[in-house]
Amino acid sequence: MSKKISCISPIDNRIIAEREIISDSEIVELIHAANNAQNTWSELNIAEKAVLCHQAIDALLENTQEIAQEISLQMGRPIQFCAAELQVMAQRARYMIDVAQPALDTISIENTNSKKRLIKRIALGVVFIIAPWNYPYLTAINAIIPALMAGNTVILKHSTQTLLCSERFHLAFEQAGLPSNVFQYCHCDHQTTEKIIKHEGIHYISFTGSISGGATIENSIAGLFKPLALELGGNDPAYVRADVEPRSEMFKQTVDNIVDGCFFNSGQSCCAVERIYVHEHLYSEFTDYFIEKVKQYNIANPLDNDTSLGPLINDNAATKARQQLSQAISKGATACIAKNYFNTEDLAKNYLAPQVLLNVDHSMDIMMSESFAPIVGIMKVKNDQQALELMNDSQYGLTASLWSNDENNSMLLADKLQTGTVFLNRCDYLDPALAWVGVKNSGRGCALSVLAYQQLTRPKSYYFQSLKPSVD
Incomplete structure (x- = not known):
């Protein structure tokens, strides 16, 4: 019998939604599908990816009031403030879409007639994003959009407290016409989450949450040499x-x-x-x-x-x-x-x-x-x-x-x-043009800005030498 997780509203402790936890066989299928989709997705140019990502954001905004109600029900924020999260999310996402081209441009180094030297940014593969409940759309979009624009495929695991948000993201990307399995989601408990992050088909992990949660993930992937971004809070x-x-x-x-x-x-x-x-x-x-x-x-x-x-x-x-x-x-x-x-x-x-x-x-x-x-x-x-x-x-050092x-x-x-x-003269704000980073126990890695694309890709160098006679 499959296990379930429940989203319980902090407003009145009623169950908002129940979902089945992903099974071991479904994990294998999910990750296999993401890897297969990534080969094709990475071949699209940045302009083509941008159109699809913008359309997904449009789809979310079309349901702003409905989603705002869900945010309030799931995590208890006053309803008068919930719609604003969608508006800020859209601004942040569109900025990251727009800077993808300069961030991912090929670097050409003093080429001559006899040699060509290039550095290209290559997608890592499948990105697994573990998103928190407190700003369920803003925190998730920080990783989703740059991961996709860089040519990776994405699997999103949202907090049990805001599990409806992952389904909303999936629907929006589906309505935008994103190719199948480029964006997927799953509902997990701690055990299934650990199985996913350890799977050889996962190439990058982004986690936002507690220090203890970050330490658990680090321990789980010790020796696997997987890149890991951690945003662990502050004081x-x-x-x-x-x-x-x-x-x-x-x-x-x-x-x-x-x-x-x-x-x-x-x-x-x-x-x-x-x-x-x-x-x-x-x-x-x-x-x-x-x-x-x-x-x-x-x-x-x-x-x-x-x-x-x-x-x-x-x-x-x-x-x-x-x-x-x-x-x-x-x-x-x-x-x-x-x-x-x-x-x-x-x-x-x-x-x-x-x-x-x-x-x-x-x-x-x-x-x-x-x-x-x-x-x-x-x-x-x-x-x-x-x-x-x-x-x-x-x-802390956020x-x-x-x-x-x-x-x-x-x-x-x-x-x-x-x-x-x-x-x-400002506080509690993320500017998408600036790198969002933590030091000490506030985390590691970088979200937002053009620098975010560096950790979601790897550099690949090309040195092409001509064997023809040259005067160089």
Whole structure:
């Protein structure tokens, strides 16, 4: 009897969908079909691939409202924000389609009449993508489009929590006219996922998820020499410098943006702001205004149009966040929002009211580990050097944000920050023109930008020498 997986909505714990887990024989057929399709797909020129990929994005956008409803049901984001994910996904995908040609162009090296030297980018083969639930379309498209445009075929394994998204992608590519088996998907548990990544017919693996998940995959393919891209999350810091004048327009915009960076998607973002360092010159006014902005959230059923904060993905996530809060408070942190300020009595256990902690330090888990929840700690600092040391005091290194009018000094700080991305006066954002990378335990490899195509292809060199007499 085949095993099944279930997508359980965090809104009310009802089962949204059930699917059978792929069998061993189906795994073999799936990978065999992907390899056969790749031979033909790689022969299409980039312009032909671009047309099909653009048409797939068009097909997804035609169903924006329906898909937005599914996103909210599957992972609990307020419905008012869900359609925007499809729009941003489309922008990101189209950028990656448009830069494929220059990224994959053949390099010609000082050729003469007697010799020709070239470097071509060659597709790796079959790419297996393991995508997360928190931004189910944005995270998946980061790998899907460049993999396809580079001439690879794709097998997508989406999170059980958002399993309908893989089916939506497949339908869109089918409607676009993509050749059979160039894009496929499967529903897996941990055991079947391990069998797929170990299979000799899989040539590249892209994983977005937890550190423990990434470590498990690395261990599984040890000695197989397969390229692996890992995006493993963060505990991203923000630093508000002394030159942000209290009560100025920039001050208000800074607070507004950081609040959004902390609490959007209930803090369930790999690049959410999870710890804040504020210069002592403006600490008091910053924290007062910040707390008042947080109090404006409306935590309720995410299918209601006026809800701005939904549930965490499950009870375990909420329990972990509550433990972080309790530990911090037991060590001297101050919780700034009263327990009864947000009425959550009638909501399920995984609905967590937003919280701001002051008097925090780096002995507390909330400042050192990923929370993935609507909670944040704020620390006072004396100067840039102290802020820099605290920001770098982390096992993670995904993004960091600086808030300042001084671009020159901010650049000096940015150069010393141990992260893949540094923002100035912005946070929690991916620009498809920039490489998306992590350092330390935030991962390895590169998504987005022209550089993403380098890891989805291999260089192949050509040296053609003429045997005819030459004057060269």
